[in-house]
Amino acid sequence: MSTAVSAPAAGTARTASMAQALNSALRDALREDPTVHVLGEDVGALGGVFRITDGLTAEFGPDRCLDTPLAEAGILGTAIGMAMYGLRPVVEMQFDAFAYPALEQLFSHVAKMRNRTGGKLPLPITVRIPYGGGIGGVEHHSDASEAYYTSTPGLHVVTPG
Numbered sequence: 664m665s666t667a668v669s670a671p672a673a674g675t676a677r678t679a680s681m682a683q684a685l686n687s688a689l690r691d692a693l694r695e696d697p698t699v700h701v702l703g704e705d706v707g708a709l710g711g712v713f714r715i716t717d718g719l720t721a722e723f724g725p726d727r728c729l730d731t732p733l734a735e736a737g738i739l740g741t742a743i744g745m746a747m748y749g750l751r752p753v754v755e756m757q758f759d760a761f762a763y764p765a766l767e768q769l770f771s772h773v774a775k776m777r778n779r780t781g782g783k784l785p786l787p788i789t790v791r792i793p794y795g796g797g798i799g800g801v802e803h804h805s806d807a808s809e810a811y812y813t814s815t816p817g818l819h820v821v822t823p824g
Contacts, residue, residue, distance in 0.1 A: 689753065702742065702755070705730060706720075754791065757793070762790075773818070774817030
C-alpha cells in the first residue's frame, strides 16, 4: 500500500509506503512538539515490529522513543499518567488482539476523562494498533476490533483507506 506524503517543495508530493508515511508523521510530531513521546514494545532500537519507529530513538533519544515491557495494560496505563502530566504519548501496540488487556483503561479512562472532569483533564493519547498485515498469524495477529473502538463515546478512530 502506498500513500502520498507531502514533500518539502510546495505543490509536489512523493510516493511512500504506509510504514514510511507513519514514520515520517511520527518524526514530524517529535520534532515539532517536545511533549510527544513514543512508547511500546520494540519501538526503540528495533524500530517496531513493522519498522514504523525506525531511527526515532537514534534521533530523539530513548526518553522520547522508549521500549516498554510486554504488557499492554501497563503501556496504556503509563501513557495515561504521562498525559495527565502534560505529555502527548503515542502508544504502539504490536497487534490488535494484544490490546484487549488495555481495553478497560481505554474505554473507562482515556475515552471518558475529558467529559468526567468537565474538560479540565484531557488525555491527548494516540494509540496506534496495526491489524491484519498479511502475515498469516491468525491467533493474535488478525483481529480487527474497530467496532469496539468506534462505538465508544470519546474515542476517535482513524484508519487509512
